[in-house]
Amino acid sequence: MRYVYLIFFLFVFAAISILGFRGSKTTKPPLEVFSDMDRMPKYMPQGESSFFSDGRTDRLPVDGTVARGTFHEDEYLATGKVGGDFGSGFPLPVTNELMERGQERYDIYCTVCHGAAGDGNSMTKKYGMLAVADLTTQRIADYTEGNIYDVIANGRNTMLPYADKLSVEDRWAVVLYVRALQRAATGSVEDLTPSQKEELGL
Numbered sequence: 001m002r003y004v005y006l007i008f009f010l011f012v013f014a015a016i017s018i019l020g021f022r023g024s025k026t027t028k029p030p031l032e033v034f035s036d037m038d039r040m041p042k043y044m045p046q047g048e049s050s051f052f053s054d055g056r057t058d059r060l061p062v063d064g065t066v067a068r069g070t071f072h073e074d075e076y077l078a079t080g081k082v083g084g085d086f087g088s089g090f091p092l093p094v095t096n097e098l099m100e101r102g103q104e105r106y107d108i109y110c111t112v113c114h115g116a117a118g119d120g121n122s123m124t125k126k127y128g129m130l131a132v133a134d135l136t137t138q139r140i141a142d143y144t145e146g147n148i149y150d151v152i153a154n155g156r157n158t159m160l161p162y163a164d165k166l167s168v169e170d171r172w173a174v175v176l177y178v179r180a181l182q183r184a185a186t187g188s189v190e191d192l193t194p195s196q197k198e199e200l201g202l
C-alpha cells in the first residue's frame, strides 16, 4: 500500500511539473541552477556607461575616420571642391554606363521629389511639398558640377544629404543625369539628327 501512495504522489508531482504553471508570467527572475553565462558584464547598444564622460556606451568614430574602400585621394572626386571652391567638369570618365547608372539612381532617389523630368513635378509636390526645386531652371543649370555634387553629398537648406545612400561614383553619375535632364528641358526639334526627325515624322 505504501508504494501505491508513493506512485500516486510521484504521478501528481510529474503532472504538475509538466502541465502546471504553463503560460503563467512572473516578473521575478527564473530560478537558476546553472547560469550558463546568461548574464555577463557588457555594454548594450545605446546603453549607459559610467566609464565615458558623456555617459554613453556608443562611441563616435575618431575624427577623420574613412570607411574601408571609400577613401578617395582626389579632393575634387570626393568633395566636388577644389581648394574650398566648387569645381566644374567630371572627375570620372563620362560614359554611357555612367549616364545609365545615374538615371537609375536618380529614378530611385530623386524622382519622388524632383520629378522624373527634374522639373519638380513630383509625387511629393502633389501632396503639398511645394518648396522642391525645379532642377531644370537656369539658376541650377548654371551650377557647376561640383556644386550639384555637393547638394547630393551634403544636402542644401531643406534638402537632406544623400551621402549614405549614394557612393561617390553614384553621386557623380546622378550629377551627369541631372545635366542630361537640364539639356533635355531646353532641347528643341533642331537638336535631332535628320534620321531621328524622319523617324518621328517631323
Ligand code: HEC
Residues within 6 Å of the ligand: 106, 109, 110, 111, 112, 113, 114, 124, 131, 132, 133, 135, 140, 148, 151, 152, 156, 157, 158, 159, 160, 162, 174, 178
Ligand atoms: C525628400 C525630397 C527630396 C529628394 C528625395 C531630393 N531632393 Fe533635392 N531638393 C529638395 C528640396 C525641398 C529642395 C529645395 C531646397 C531649398 O532650397 O530649400 C531641393 C533642392 C535641390 C537642388 C538645388 C539646390 C539649390 O541650391 O537650390 C538640387 C541640385 C537637388 N535638390 C538635387 C537633388 C538630387 C540630385 C536628388 C537625388 C539624389 C535630390 N535632390 C533628392 C528635396 C528633395
